Every structure is written in structure tokens, then in C-alpha cells.
Amino acid sequence: MANKKxxxxxxxxxxxxxxAAGVILGGAAAEDMDVDIxxxxxxAFAFKKENAMVNDRVSEITDKKDEFLASLKRLNTPHWTxxxxxxxxxxxxxxxxxxxxxxxWHGEKPDDFIDLADDICGIGEYMTSAEExxxxxxx
Amino acid sequence: xNTEELTALTVDKSVDARGTSCPGPLxxxxxxxxxxxxxxxxxxxxxxxxxxxxxxKWCTKKGYEYLGTLEEAGxxxxxxxx
Numbered sequence: 271m272a273n274k275k276x277x278x279x280x281x282x283x284x285x286x287x288x289x290a291a292g293v294i295l296g297g298a299a300a301e302d303m304d305v306d307i308x309x310x311x312x313x314a315f316a317f318k319k320e321n322a323m324v325n326d327r328v329s330e331i332t333d334k335k336d337e338f339l340a341s342l343k344r345l346n347t348p349h350w351t352x353x354x355x356x357x358x359x360x361x362x363x364x365x366x367x368x369x370x371x372x373x374x375w376h377g378e379k380p381d382d383f384i385d386l387a388d389d390i391c392g393i394g395e396y397m398t399s400a401e402e403x404x405x406x407x408x409x
Numbered sequence: 410x411n412t413e414e415l416t417a418l419t420v421d422k423s424v425d426a427r428g429t430s431c432p433g434p435l436x437x438x439x440x441x442x443x444x445x446x447x448x449x450x451x452x453x454x455x456x457x458x459x460x461x462x463x464x465x466k467w468c469t470k471k472g473y474e475y476l477g478t479l480e481e482a483g484x485x486x487x488x489x490x491x
Contacts, residue, residue: 296432300439300463301470345430360439
């Protein structure tokens with residue numbers, strides 16, 4: 271039987287939502303789902319090599335940012351990049367950078383982004399993949 | 410299985426995931442299940458409340474047998490058979 275498929279339109283470049291995406295990816299990995307992630311606009315900023323590990327922006331409950339980030343450390347929560355990497359190691363996860371988003375942040379080649387990125391693609395590829403998915407999420 | 414039966418089980422593989430939060434214990438179980446043979450028993454130690462619900466559902470989806478959970482001081486022992 272073919273694996274179930276999850277597509278994720280990842281728009282957010284903030285660590286709170288990226289961490290949540292990492293948790294969901296963990297669940298998908300545990301169930302051997304195939305995953306296609308499309309990195310859109312602000313998420314492409316977070317995937318840039320120079321930003322991934324230093325970006326600590328949060329998009330929700332911003333007045334509690336310090337408490338939130340401290341709690342992630344207290345709970346031994348892996349950095350979102352590590353959560354994504356673990357999922358890639360455990361199941362079939364492909365990460366596609368939206369070509370437009372890449373250009374917005376001056377990244378035109380996969381090498382401009384962290385090594386989790388597999389390629390740069392257009393929206394048509396996302397639409398085709400999402401049509402075939404069992405679960406489609408936007409974060 | 411009841412508490413006595415779970416306590417008496419011979420465990421072939423023990424996974425201590427008490428230092429991680431969701432989805433850490435589930436992923437630890439996923440990694441470890443590949444290290445045991447069909448018919449062998451694994452226990453997952455988790456202090457994460459969600460794991461006690463996740464593991465039985467995961468077992469059902471993946472074709473493993475969920476045997477039961479023991480509640481210890483501050484953590485759970487979750488048993489399954491591959």
C-alpha cells in the first residue's frame with residue numbers, strides 16, 4: 271500500500287510556527303508519510319543560510335517571546351531545523367523553495383538556503399502535489 | 410493486559426524518552442522498532458502525557474500490538490509487541 275501523503279504550504283518564517291511545523295513533521299515521520307513542503311515568502315527568509323540559526327522572531331503572543339523561547343530550551347525542544355532534519359531522515363520529505371519567495375530574499379539557487387532545501391520550484395508543482403495529498407496544511 | 414501481566418512482561422527493548430516532549434517519544438519508538446524482531450516486546454518510557462494516547466494509535470496504524478500502559482512516578486511505561 272502506498273504511503274499517505276502530506277503537503278505543507280509553509281509561509282511563516284517565525285520560530286513559533288516553524289517549531290509547530292516540526293512537531294507535525296515528526297508525526298508524519300512516525301507514520302511513514304510522504305511529505306512535500308513548499309517554502310513560501312517569509313519561510314524562505316528563515317531557510318536562508320545566514321538566517322536559519324539566528325532568526326528568533328515569533329509571530330504570536332510576542333510579548334511572551336522570552337518565556338516561550340526559554341520554555342523550548344527547558345523542554346529540550348530541538349531547533350526547528352533539527353526537527354525538519356529528523357523527519358527527513360525518517361521518511362520521504364522533500365523541501366521545495368518557491369522561486370518567487372527565493373528572489374524576494376535574494377536567494378536564487380538551492381545553495382543559498384540551508385541544506386534541508388531540495389530544490390527551487392514553481393507553484394504548479396505545489397498544486398499538483400496538493401491535489402494528490404491526503405492532508406494539506408498551510409502554516 | 411492488566412497491571413500484573415504488564416509488570417511480568419519480558420521486555421526485549423526499552424526506550425527511555427523521558428527527556429523529550431512530543432513528538433520525541435513517538436519518534437524514539439519509531440527508531441527503536443526497527444531494532445527488534447516481529448513478536449518481540451518493547452517498552453517506551455515517556456513523561457509526555459500525549460504519548461500514552463499516541464503510541465496505541467500508532468500501533469494500530471502500523472500493525473503492532475499495543476499491550477498496555479503502566480503509570481509510574483512521573484512517567485508512563487508503554488508496552489507494545491512488534
